[in-house]
Amino acid sequence: MIAAAHLEVKGLTKGFGGLVAVNDVGFTVKSGEILGLIGPNGSGKSTVMKLIMGIERPDAGSVRIEGVEVAGWPSHRIARLGVGMVFQHSRPLHRQTVLENIVLGLLPDRLMRLLPDPEIEARARAIAERVGLSGVIDRRPATLPFADLRKMELAKAIARDPRVLLVDEPFAGLTASETMQFSELIKAFRDDGCAVLLVDHNVKSVAALVDRVFAMYVGECIAEGTAAEVMRDETVRRVYLGGSIETAARPESSFGDRMPFLQVENVSVHYGKAQALENVSLHVHQGEFVSVVGLNGAGKTTLFNAISGMLPYSGDIRRQGRPLRGLTPAAIARGGIVQCPESRELFGDMTVRENLDLGGQHATAEESRERMAWLFELFPVLKARQNQTAGTLSGGEQQMLTIARALMMRPDLLILDEPTLGLAPVILEQLSKALERLRQTTTITVLLGEQNVTFALPHADRVYVLEHARIVWAGDPSRFAAEAGTGYL
Amino acid sequence: MTPTRSLASRILLSRTVWIGLSVVLLASTLPLYVSGYILGLLTMAYYFGVFSMAWDLLFGFAGEVNFGPSFLIGLGAYTAGILDNLYQPSIWLCLFGGAFASVAGGVVLALPALRVRGPYFGLTTLVAVLILQNFVIVAAGLTGGEIGLTVPDVISVDAGVNYWIALGFMAASGAVLYALSRSPVGLILQASGQDAVQAGALGFNVTKHKLAAFVISAFFSGLAGALLVFYLGAASVGTFVDVTVGVQVIIAAVLGGRRTILGAALGAVFLIAAGEALRPLGDLSTFIVSAMALVVVLLFPSGLLGLLTRARETT
Numbered sequence: 001m002i003a004a005a006h007l008e009v010k011g012l013t014k015g016f017g018g019l020v021a022v023n024d025v026g027f028t029v030k031s032g033e034i035l036g037l038i039g040p041n042g043s044g045k046s047t048v049m050k051l052i053m054g055i056e057r058p059d060a061g062s063v064r065i066e067g068v069e070v071a072g073w074p075s076h077r078i079a080r081l082g083v084g085m086v087f088q089h090s091r092p093l094h095r096q097t098v099l100e101n102i103v104l105g106l107l108p109d110r111l112m113r114l115l116p117d118p119e120i121e122a123r124a125r126a127i128a129e130r131v132g133l134s135g136v137i138d139r140r141p142a143t144l145p146f147a148d149l150r151k152m153e154l155a156k157a158i159a160r161d162p163r164v165l166l167v168d169e170p171f172a173g174l175t176a177s178e179t180m181q182f183s184e185l186i187k188a189f190r191d192d193g194c195a196v197l198l199v200d201h202n203v204k205s206v207a208a209l210v211d212r213v214f215a216m217y218v219g220e221c222i223a224e225g226t227a228a229e230v231m232r233d234e235t236v237r238r239v240y241l242g243g244s245i246e247t248a249a250r251p252e253s254s255f256g257d258r259m260p261f262l263q264v265e266n267v268s269v270h271y272g273k274a275q276a277l278e279n280v281s282l283h284v285h286q287g288e289f290v291s292v293v294g295l296n297g298a299g300k301t302t303l304f305n306a307i308s309g310m311l312p313y314s315g316d317i318r319r320q321g322r323p324l325r326g327l328t329p330a331a332i333a334r335g336g337i338v339q340c341p342e343s344r345e346l347f348g349d350m351t352v353r354e355n356l357d358l359g360g361q362h363a364t365a366e367e368s369r370e371r372m373a374w375l376f377e378l379f380p381v382l383k384a385r386q387n388q389t390a391g392t393l394s395g396g397e398q399q400m401l402t403i404a405r406a407l408m409m410r411p412d413l414l415i416l417d418e419p420t421l422g423l424a425p426v427i428l429e430q431l432s433k434a435l436e437r438l439r440q441t442t443t444i445t446v447l448l449g450e451q452n453v454t455f456a457l458p459h460a461d462r463v464y465v466l467e468h469a470r471i472v473w474a475g476d477p478s479r480f481a482a483e484a485g486t487g488y489l
Numbered sequence: 490m491t492p493t494r495s496l497a498s499r500i501l502l503s504r505t506v507w508i509g510l511s512v513v514l515l516a517s518t519l520p521l522y523v524s525g526y527i528l529g530l531l532t533m534a535y536y537f538g539v540f541s542m543a544w545d546l547l548f549g550f551a552g553e554v555n556f557g558p559s560f561l562i563g564l565g566a567y568t569a570g571i572l573d574n575l576y577q578p579s580i581w582l583c584l585f586g587g588a589f590a591s592v593a594g595g596v597v598l599a600l601p602a603l604r605v606r607g608p609y610f611g612l613t614t615l616v617a618v619l620i621l622q623n624f625v626i627v628a629a630g631l632t633g634g635e636i637g638l639t640v641p642d643v644i645s646v647d648a649g650v651n652y653w654i655a656l657g658f659m660a661a662s663g664a665v666l667y668a669l670s671r672s673p674v675g676l677i678l679q680a681s682g683q684d685a686v687q688a689g690a691l692g693f694n695v696t697k698h699k700l701a702a703f704v705i706s707a708f709f710s711g712l713a714g715a716l717l718v719f720y721l722g723a724a725s726v727g728t729f730v731d732v733t734v735g736v737q738v739i740i741a742a743v744l745g746g747r748r749t750i751l752g753a754a755l756g757a758v759f760l761i762a763a764g765e766a767l768r769p770l771g772d773l774s775t776f777i778v779s780a781m782a783l784v785v786v787l788l789f790p791s792g793l794l795g796l797l798t799r800a801r802e803t804t
Contacts, residue, residue, distance in 0.1 A: 053690050079692035091684045095748070096676070104680055107673045109693050111701050114672045160692055 006030045006195045007052065007083075007164045012061035012071075014047055019395060021047045023219040024061070029164070029195040034186065036206040036227070037199045039216035040239065040296075040451055042421050048216070049166050049199050053085050054078040065164055076109060084162030086153050088169045092141040098152055099137045102127055105159030124159070131155045131185055146273045147178040154185060164195045171205055172297050173274050183209050201295045201451070202240065203231050215239075241453055241485045247477040249461045255285035259321050261445055262307070262337075262413055267315035269302050276302040277313070278469040284413065284447055289439055291448045291456040291477070293484075294466030300449035301342055303466070304415050307447075308332055308339045319413075334362065336412030342421055344402045348391030352382055352401055355390050359408030368408070375404045378434055396427030400434065407438075416448045420455045428455060435459050453480070505794075509667075509751055513660045520649040528652040532720060534761040535655035538754030539662045539713035541742040543706040546666055548739075549748035550675060551702040552682020553603075557614035558710060558738045560598065563621050563730035565591040565711025567632055570724040573640045580642055584715045591711020592704050599703040603696055615732070622730045637725035644719045651720050658716060659754060662709050667750045669705065678702055679748075740782045746792025755794055 007029045014022040022044040029035045039045040050056040052063050054075035063071045070078050079085075092101050102124040103116075128137050131151045136144055141152065150173075157165065170186065171179045186209060190196055200206050203213055207227040215223040215236050223233040230236055260283035269277040277299045284290045294300050306313040309329040317324045324332055333339070347355055356375070360368035376383035379400045385393060390401060399419050406414055420428055432455060438444060439459055450456035457463065457477040465473035465484050473484040520528055544558045569587030572578065594617075602613040625632045632638055645651055669675055681688040681695045688695050718724045728734065737760065745756025760778065767774035789796050 055686055055690065074694070075686070075689035076692050076694045079690055085690045087687055087690070090687050093676070093679055093683065100676065104676050105691050107677055107693075109677075109697075111674055111698070114669070114674060116673055156691060
């Protein structure tokens with residue numbers, strides 16, 4: 001038998017509708033090796049992981065586990081062949097104890113197994129010991145701290161002694177010391193001869209742990225090598241940092257208002273045990289374009305949802321000095337703070353025009369008509385497609401429609417949450433041009449949340465960097481690459 | 490208790506099991522001192538209890554909402570009744586035929602239905618009820634149509650005997666379904682119901698397990714339906730197939746406590762007893778019972794049994 005337990009991926013391709021999520025991706029992970037699969041949101045890295053696990057079926061290409069072709073197999077067969085996956089979000093059995101949750105991972109896939117096997121329980125205890133859960137083995141998942149829940153997911157995934165281990169965003173939501181602990185556990189698997197694939201957004205978070213890095217962008221490989229090599233790579237730097245970006249920032253003193261239009265002061269938000277925002281403060285002047293840059297999970301969407309009144313928070317959020325707390329999301333939106341959510345939330349079965357008309361519900365017919373004419377000028381493609389249903393538009397067109405619909409409401413402050421999510425570079429450019437025109441021809445105030453720096457910097461007057469729920473840098477976009485860039489690769 | 494006690498002993502030591510046993514023992518003495526009328530009522534309630542427990546295995550554990558429990562019940566009941574009418578074999582054979590028809594119908598329904606996601610499974614099961622209902626009415630020569638089907642045989646005319654059969658059947662079904670829910674297979678079913686993708690990635694064939702749950706649920710529903718026919722001596726759409734029968738079964742299960750199996754039987758007895766106690770109020774009684782069910786579902790989503798066990802766990 002060939003000694004190496006390994007994973008070999010070749011020519012993997014997967015499309016969803018018109019969008020190619022993964023295009024001709026190939027790599028190998030040897031026994032005793034950790035490969036970091038990185039890429040920004042929408043780069044296709046999670047899809048690659050799902051294709052390996054059999055959760056999605058590849059359109060083309062091959063996935064081999066120790067030489068066995070598994071492309072197209074259902075996930076339970078792939079799991080039994082020796083692939084384990086640690087999910088980022090999972091729903092444990094809440095009515096069972098930690099022990100029983102681990103036992104689940106050890107059970108045979110047989111219907112006739114009606115009596116519990118005492119040996120299984122002993123093995124579950126051994127696994128709990130190995131990942132450091134012995135102390136909480138009889139507790140229920142809901143009473144555990146977040147880091148222990150992650151360990152429990154790991155315990156379930158390794159229960160069948162997988163030879164290939166897939167880990168989705170291993171360190172999301174963990175503190176520095178917990179990250180260390182978790183890293184040690186993953187290293188132990190590598191040392192046992194496991195092939196480990198870590199999926200994450202950036203090199204930095206996994207650099208200390210991985211042997212090699214495979215970087216993806218819009219479904220394709222852009223770089224492969226050691227962490228240091230990939231961090232030096234031209235294309236990677238351009239994707240993450242935007243290379244040499246021309247910025248057009250206006251100095252903050254040029255905005256004449258004494259009191260900023262929007263003030264966010266010491267805002268904190270918790271989701272159960274996880275802290276999503278920690279003492280975040282920022283402000284936006286009337287007419288200013290402010291970008292909040294941060295990776296997935298940094299807290300951007302949480303911040304915007306707090307501003308829009310959709311989440312309980314501590315601290316203060318004020319609009320022109322008046323607190324927004326206590327207002328309903330609908331009242332805040334009617335008051336002129338309009339959010340374009342990451343998920344777009346279009347009415348897919350309605351036409352482009354009907355979607356826009358909905359945005360203009362509160363205006364008079366005359367105003368609404370004028371507004372729409374102006375928007376069609378700003379986004380000519382929407383004019384051409386006004387009778388098409390929104391669901392049939394491409395991703396980029398849908399994003400333009402989302403922004404156009406928000407503009408129909410004549411917002412005082414437009415909040416854009418990750419407008420570039422899943423868009424191809426050429427579409428990105430069109431969107432970028434539209435924003436540029438918007439900034440030049442109107443006095444609109446914009447708060448943009450992005451992980452794509454190339455898109456976020458050129459229009460911004462000021463930039464905030466959000467990392468692990470905190471603002472870690474604020475300043476002029478031209479200083480971003482030098483001062484905050486390295487932390488962002 | 491030390492943490493080293495095994496899963497098997499945990500089941501045997503579970504208070505629920507002992508309480509269940511005591512209740513059954515107590516209930517088996519009822520024919521000695523209550524009227525035949527009340528026994529008749531409880532007999533009905535016990536069969537309903539089995540319907541509800543079988544439904545809870547699907548919803549509470551496999552996570553699939555079956556809006557058509559009466560499809561499975563009706564198949565069992567009518568098959569047993571028609572067999573008896575046409576050929577008059579032994580009642581055992583009729584009962585077996587009913588249970589078998591229900592399982593076969595369940596597989597035919599579940600195989601395509603489990604392929605569709607989310608609410609469509611529920612809708613498919615609902616449509617199945619309507620199809621069966623229409624078939625019974627159209628094929629009146631065979632099924633008795635809207636008038637109903639009378640069967641020549643009954644198991645017994647003695648209220649006490651019928652009562653003991655129903656109680657024994659409910660206790661046995663409850664024991665099997667409860668043990669199943671606490672077995673390794675029950676654990677896999679719960680995982681499949683909560684997160685099918687992850688259950689698959691853990692190496693479990695989710696479709697196979699859900700199908701098995703459907704088959705087991707169908708077996709008990711069909712057998713209970715068949716037994717009920719030979720207790721009532723007749724089958725009609727209104728008592729076995731109608732969507733409202735299915736709704737009652739569902740309400741009983743949710744009322745008693747989702748994911749508890751035994752709670753479903755409790756809910757069924759409560760529902761039928763409450764309906765009877767409020768009968769003097771006429772049409773208003775249905776309204777009051779429904780309102781009570783709504784209050785329990787809204788305020789105590791873990792149901793009657795959940796309420797009892799929860800209180801005990803925290804002490």
